[in-house]
Amino acid sequence: MKREILVTDDGSVTIHLPEWNEQYHSKHGAIAEAMHVFIETGLEHWIYKNPKQEISILEIGFGTGLNAFLTSLEAIKKNLQINYSGIEAYPISDKEIEQLNYATLLDASDEAFLKLHQSSWGASSEISQNFILTKREQFFSEINDSELYNVIYFDAFGARVQPELWTETVFKLMFEALKPNGVLVTYSAKGSVRRAMQAVGFVVERLPGPPGKREMLRATKVEILS
Numbered sequence: 001m002k003r004e005i006l007v008t009d010d011g012s013v014t015i016h017l018p019e020w021n022e023q024y025h026s027k028h029g030a031i032a033e034a035m036h037v038f039i040e041t042g043l044e045h046w047i048y049k050n051p052k053q054e055i056s057i058l059e060i061g062f063g064t065g066l067n068a069f070l071t072s073l074e075a076i077k078k079n080l081q082i083n084y085s086g087i088e089a090y091p092i093s094d095k096e097i098e099q100l101n102y103a104t105l106l107d108a109s110d111e112a113f114l115k116l117h118q119s120s121w122g123a124s125s126e127i128s129q130n131f132i133l134t135k136r137e138q139f140f141s142e143i144n145d146s147e148l149y150n151v152i153y154f155d156a157f158g159a160r161v162q163p164e165l166w167t168e169t170v171f172k173l174m175f176e177a178l179k180p181n182g183v184l185v186t187y188s189a190k191g192s193v194r195r196a197m198q199a200v201g202f203v204v205e206r207l208p209g210p211p212g213k214r215e216m217l218r219a220t221k222v223e224i225l226s
């Protein structure tokens with residue numbers, strides 16, 4: 001499928017899929033969206049609730065590596081120990097990576113960003129003392145992890161273009177992959193998505209969305225104590 005680079009409202013770039021009229025991030029700001037949905041509403045919420053320094057994160061759709069990059073910078077800033085697994089079936093090309101301007105905009109080094117992309121698929125790589133990355137080239141439907149993660153960044157393309165990824169079948173895999181009290185965050189606020197999450201056992205909150213979006217969802221695997 002054809003992919004083009006697009007500049008979003010906060011100056012950060014994203015990838016546009018003309019055939020689907022879909023982007024890897026919000027047109028209202030790729031960095032702004034990722035910071036709000038995944039870092040502030042996902043990672044920071046989990047840290048607030050569980051003041052431990054060791055966190056394991058699963059990302060659904062590694063894509064440009066923006067969420068991984070922001071998370072690796074937070075890990076250093078807050079002295080966290082993060083184990084991060086990114087799932088991706090269609091890795092982006094070196095030419096696309098070169099055009100991503102995240103390091104410049106975030107006042108970080110290009111090397112730190114490139115390290116994420118240069119790390120091997122299917123193996124764990126120490127990106128920094130605070131951040132271990134495991135990139136897995138596979139389809140989301142192939143995930144069969146059990147109780148491994150504290151936080152899931154659910155960043156698939158929208159239900160308009162990939163409805164099969166926003167179903168009870170997929171959220172069941174996500175529920176299983178989370179540890180008790182783990183949280184899943186996503187930019188979507190669709191009623192059908194919320195109901196699919198609830199059907200597999202999540203407790204779901206509707207929260208303020210990133211720029212250009214009224215709401216987003218956070219789903220928690222509430223631990224049931226007997």
Ligand SMILES: C[S@@+](CC[C@H](N)C(=O)[O-])C[C@H]1O[C@@H](n2cnc3c(N)ncnc32)[C@H](O)[C@@H]1O
Nearest residue numbers: 024061062063064066067089090139140155157
């Ligand atoms: C919205 S983009 C992810 C954006 C990414 N989080 C970032 O920061 O750039 C969705 C990603 O899911 C990948 N993808 C789409 N369908 C998939 C599938 N069935 N299994 C695995 N990856 C898939 C796409 O290639 C794309 O990279």
